[in-house]
Each structure stands twice: as C-alpha cells, then as structure tokens.
Amino acid sequence: MRPISENRHSEGLTPSKGPFRLSPAHIIPLSFLLAIAVGTLLLLLPASSAKGVETDFLTALFTSTTSVCVTGLVVVDTYAHWSLFGKIVILILIQLGGLGIVSAISMVMLFLRRRFSLRSRTLLLDALNLDSRLGLLSFLARIFKWTFLVEFLGAALYCIEFIPRFGVLRGIWISVFTSISAFCNAGLDILGPDSLSRYAGSPLVIWVTMALIVLGGLGYIVWFDIGRCVRDGIRFRFSPRQAIRRLGAHTRLVLRLTAGLILLGAVLIFLAESRNPATMGSMSPGDKILNCLFQSVTFRTAGFYTVPQENLSDFSCLVGYLWMFIGGSPIGTAGGVKTVTMYLVFANAISYAHARKASVLFRRKISDELMQKAAAIVMISFLTLLVSSLLLLALEPVSMTDGLFEAISAVATVGLSRALTPSLHTAGRIIIIATMYLGRIGPISMALFLARPKPEKNSISYAEGKFYVG
Numbered sequence: 096m097r098p099i100s101e102n103r104h105s106e107g108l109t110p111s112k113g114p115f116r117l118s119p120a121h122i123i124p125l126s127f128l129l130a131i132a133v134g135t136l137l138l139l140l141p142a143s144s145a146k147g148v149e150t151d152f153l154t155a156l157f158t159s160t161t162s163v164c165v166t167g168l169v170v171v172d173t174y175a176h177w178s179l180f181g182k183i184v185i186l187i188l189i190q191l192g193g194l195g196i197v198s199a200i201s202m203v204m205l206f207l208r209r210r211f212s213l214r215s216r217t218l219l220l221d222a223l224n225l226d227s228r229l230g231l232l233s234f235l236a237r238i239f240k241w242t243f244l245v246e247f248l249g250a251a252l253y254c255i256e257f258i259p260r261f262g263v264l265r266g267i268w269i270s271v272f273t274s275i276s277a278f279c280n281a282g283l284d285i286l287g288p289d290s291l292s293r294y295a296g297s298p299l300v301i302w303v304t305m306a307l308i309v310l311g312g313l314g315y316i317v318w319f320d321i322g323r324c325v326r327d328g329i330r331f332r333f334s335p336r337q338a339i340r341r342l343g344a345h346t347r348l349v350l351r352l353t354a355g356l357i358l359l360g361a362v363l364i365f366l367a368e369s370r371n372p373a374t375m376g377s378m379s380p381g382d383k384i385l386n387c388l389f390q391s392v393t394f395r396t397a398g399f400y401t402v403p404q405e406n407l408s409d410f411s412c413l414v415g416y417l418w419m420f421i422g423g424s425p426i427g428t429a430g431g432v433k434t435v436t437m438y439l440v441f442a443n444a445i446s447y448a449h450a451r452k453a454s455v456l457f458r459r460k461i462s463d464e465l466m467q468k469a470a471a472i473v474m475i476s477f478l479t480l481l482v483s484s485l486l487l488l489a490l491e492p493v494s495m496t497d498g499l500f501e502a503i504s505a506v507a508t509v510g511l512s513r514a515l516t517p518s519l520h521t522a523g524r525i526i527i528i529a530t531m532y533l534g535r536i537g538p539i540s541m542a543l544f545l546a547r548p549k550p551e552k553n554s555i556s557y558a559e560g561k562f563y564v565g
Contacts, residue, residue: 124536127163127192131532134159134188143181150176153524160528162188164535165428167282167398167510168501168527170517174285182285186272192535193279193311193428194242238315242278245310249274252303256294277307279428282398282510295401296382301389308397309357312423313349320346344457345435349424352434356418360391363414373406394418396430398510404500405513412496412513419507420476430508430534432476439469476534480506483530491523501527506534 137143138155154170158177161168162185171177177185250270257273258266269285276283284290294300310318320343328338342350365387368375375383386401393399394415407415422431439454443466446454454461484502487493493501497513504511505527519527 127532127536130163130188130191131156131159134163134184137184138177138181140180143178143184145176145178145181148176153521157524157528158185159188160531161510162281162283163192164508164531165189165192165279165281165430166505166508166531166534167276168505168512168516168531169283170519170524172288173283174287182272185283186275189276189279189281189283193275193281194238234315234319237319241315241318245307246271246274246278249278249303249307252299256297256299273304274307277304277397277399278311280308280311280396280398280423280430280508282393284399289403290400292401292403295378295386298385301385301401304397304399305389305392308392308395308399309353312396312427312429313353314424314427314429316343316426317346317349317424344459347457348435348438352438353424356395356421356434357388357391360394360414360418361387364390364411367408367410367414368402371406371408374402391418393511394509396422396507396509400511403514404511405497405515407513409496412500415511416499416503419503419509419511420480422507422509432473432507436469436472439466440473442466443470476506479530479533483526483533486526487523490526491519493523502530505530508534 135152135155138159139150139152143155144150154176157168157170158173160166173182173185250267250273253270253273254266257269260266261269272285275281282290287293291300291304324338324341327333327341328335333341339347361384365383368387368390369383370376375386378386389399389401390411395418420431421437422433423429424434425436439461442454442456442461453463454466480502483506484499487502488495488498491498493515497515500511500513501515503509508531516527
C-alpha cells in the first residue's frame with residue numbers, strides 16, 4: 096500500500112504554476128463553475144428529459160446551478176420533467192455541491208491512493224475552511240464516512256413511509272433522493288409538485304427531514320466534537336454535565352444559536368400562521384406545532400416546505416428574510432452567512448457599545464481578524480442581495496415581497512419560493528442563476544482572500560486620519 100505523503104512532484108489538486116498560477120480563492124469558485132457546466136451539458140442530453148419533453152439550454156443551466164449550489168429553486172418540476180437518468184445526474188450534482196467539489200475530488204484521490212502535495216493540502220484546507228493541516232486527510236475521510244452513514248439512515252427511515260406508498264423500488268429511490276437532498280440542504284425532491292405538503296401530517300417524514308437538515312447545517316466540526324465528548328464521557332465515566340463542559344467553544348455556540356433560532360422561529364411562525372386558513376389554520380394543534388418547527392428549520396436553508404410559501408403572512412415572510420440570510424453553521428452543507436458569522440458581527444457591536452477592548456465568549460477572546468472576516472462576509476452577501484433584488488424588481492413584474500423572498504432565497508441558497516421561480520422570464524432566470532452561484536461561493540471566496548494577507552502591501556504605515564461616523 097503506497098502511503099499518502101507530501102511530495103514536490105506528487106499528483107493531485109495542485110494550483111497551476113507559472114505566470115497564470117491560480118490561488119485557492121480562484122480554483123474553488125472555478126470548480127463549482129466547471130461542475131455547473133458539465134451538469135448543464137449532461138442535462139441537455141435527450142436521455143436526461145422525460146419522454147416527449149424537450150429541455151432548452153437555460154432550463155438545463157438553471158437546474159444544474161440550483162443542484163450544484165444546493166439551492167432548490169426550480170423552473171420545471173423535477174419529478175415530471177426529468178427522466179431517471181436526468182434525476183441521477185441532479186442527485187450527483189447535489190451530493191458534489193453539498194460536500195464541495197474540491198473535497199469530493201480529493202476524496203477520490205484518497206481512495207485511489209494518489210499522493211497529496213503541500214499545495215493540494217493547502218487547497219483542501221481552504222475548501223473546508225479550516226485553519227490547521229494536522230489530520231486534514233483523516234478529517235476529510237471522516238466527513239465522507241459520516242455523511243454517507245447519515246444519508247443511509249435517513250433513507251432507511253424514509254422507506255418506512257415511501258415503500259408502502261410507492262412500491263419497493265420506487266420507494267427506495269425516492270427515499271435515497273430525498274435523504275441526500277435534505278442532508279445537503281438542497282430542497283429538491285421527486286415526490287410531486289408541492290414538495291412535502293402531502294406529508295404535513297406525517298411525523299415520521301417531518302422529523303426525519305428536520306433531523307437531516309439540522310445535522311447537515313450544524314457543521315462537521317460540531318459533529319466530531321460531540322462524538323469526542325461522548326467517547327470521553329463513556330471512557331472516563333463523566334457525568335452529562337462534565338461531558339458538556341468539555342465541548343469546544345465553537346460547538347457550544349453553534350448548538351445554542353441553532354436551538355435558539357429554531358425555537359424562536361417556530362414561536363413567531365405559530366403566532367402568525369396558526370390562524371391562517373391558507374397555511375396552518377385547519378391543522379390540529381399537534382400538527383401546527385410540528386409544521387411551525389419545520390418551517391423554522393426549512394427557512395434556514397433547506398428548501399422543502401409543507402405549506403404554500405405564497406400564502407405565508409407578511410410577518411412570516413419577514414421572519415423568513417432574516418432566518419434565510421443567517422442560514423446554517425460553518426463547515427457544513429447549509430447556506431447563508433452562517434450563524435457564527437452573524438453572531439460575531441453583533442458581538443462586535445455590543446462590545447463597542449459597552450466600551451470593551453475585545454469580545455469574549457466562554458472565556459475565550461475573539462480575534463480582531465475573525466471579527467473583520469465576519470463583517471466582510473456579511474457585507475459582501477448583503478451587497479449581492481441588494482444588487483440581485485434591484486435587478487429582479489426592475490426587470491420582472493413582481494411584488495416587493497415576492498421578489499425579495501426570491502432573491503434572499505437564492506443568495507442564501509435556501510430554495511424556497513413564493514411560486515415565483517417558474518414564472519420568471521429569461522432576464523429573471525439569469526439573475527437568479529448568477530445569485531445562486533455568488534451566494535454559494537461569494538462568502539467563501541471573500542474569506543479566502545482575507546485569510547491570505549499580503550505583507551508587501553501592508554508594510555507601509557500611514558498617519559491616522561480623522562473621520563466621523565454615527
């Protein structure tokens with residue numbers, strides 16, 4: 096067995112050399128662009144479309160983009176427009192997009208025992224948004240191992256509902272597709288034209304879908320940290336309280352933010368929708384609570400729905416704007432600017448308001464560089480949202496509520512729509528395609544640029560200027 100080693104002449108995902116050498120900040124966005132292009136060509140094949148259905152270039156491009164960017168906005172019904180081959184292509188694109196193109200290629204290299212150069216490891220490090228090469232390949236292998244295990248368990252649980260309804264083979268296929276799509280926070284489904292609406296009263300389908308969405312959105316760092324604490328707790332016989340105290344600061348913050356957003360969102364949606372006859376007004380009290388929880392979870396980047404989004408009240412839409420923009424947590428499959436990122440922006444403002452020299456969390460100082468990175472990610476995402484919203488409202492005859500909902504859903508790669516996506520004209524579809532792509536790679540690219548300081552450009556010290564704000 097040939098060992099995996101760092102070698103100057105080793106093979107792998109190495110940035111190009113010479114005058115046109117590409118940095119990881121360029122390679123990662125280009126890898127998504129290449130995957131979208133390949134997916135578009137595959138979906139244009141006659142074999143990808145259902146019998147008697149033709150697919151134009153823009154529809155193929157839109158579907159490939161929404162799959163790779165794990166968004167879920169669609170201009171045609173996935174279950175009806177595409178053949179089995181086309182659905183398989185879409186599912187592969189979803190899996191690649193959820194795990195990351197660079198990570199997927201690296202895993203294939205690892206499986207084939209190809210050597211990783213130092214540059215390849217650096218590229219993979221940036222793709223996973225990590226800060227240490229220690230145990231990098233082991234971390235990658237664990238990501239794929241646990242991803243496939245969770246998706247398998249999700250599919251097995253779905254089979255309990257779908258096999259009796261659709262038959263053995265079709266039930267298994269739908270279960271696998273739905274499980275992967277839910278874990279990757281893609282929101283694409285092959286169940287029918289109304290997502291999970293017909294399963295609004297099925298606790299099994301709703302709870303399994305929420306579990307997959309939340310697990311994908313927590314991030315792998317949180318997974319492995321919780322696993323470590325569980326193992327240590329069993330090994331050293333720690334009490335639950337002692338085990339929880341051994342969790343890392345990042346894990347504790349993510350768990351608190353995730354639980355808080357889900358519960359707060361569910362309460363707000365319940366207040367707004369429990370008496371709305373067009374959404375949850377006719378449901379039993381138990382189903383109302385369950386569907387409010389689901390709506391709160393899916394707002395944060397899932398794309399599935401159990402009630403028509405176009406029938407949500409303006410209050411619920413406002414909650415959706417905020418929850419979609421925030422999204423899931425870092426180093427996972429979710430979109431948005433991420434929970435921790437938004438928390439750091441607020442923490443910085445609170446520290447300044449209280450005249451603190453630094454922000455401290457769980458007795459740990461948050462670095463100034465991290466604060467700056469968080470502010471930059473939020474700003475670039477907001478600017479992307481602003482531009483896409485203005486263009487969409489200017490070029491498409493849509494209302495402010497629907498247009499903003501669509502734009503935020505695209506930039507945060509959520510996939511929810513107020514029945515607007517299929518009615519978009521060519522200009523609107525191109526805007527959403529670009530927004531989904533930028534939403535998937537924009538904050539990542541910004542973080543990578545900021546993570547590579549250039550001392551030669553910062554070596555000059557300038558006199559402090561006098562400016563006024565506020």
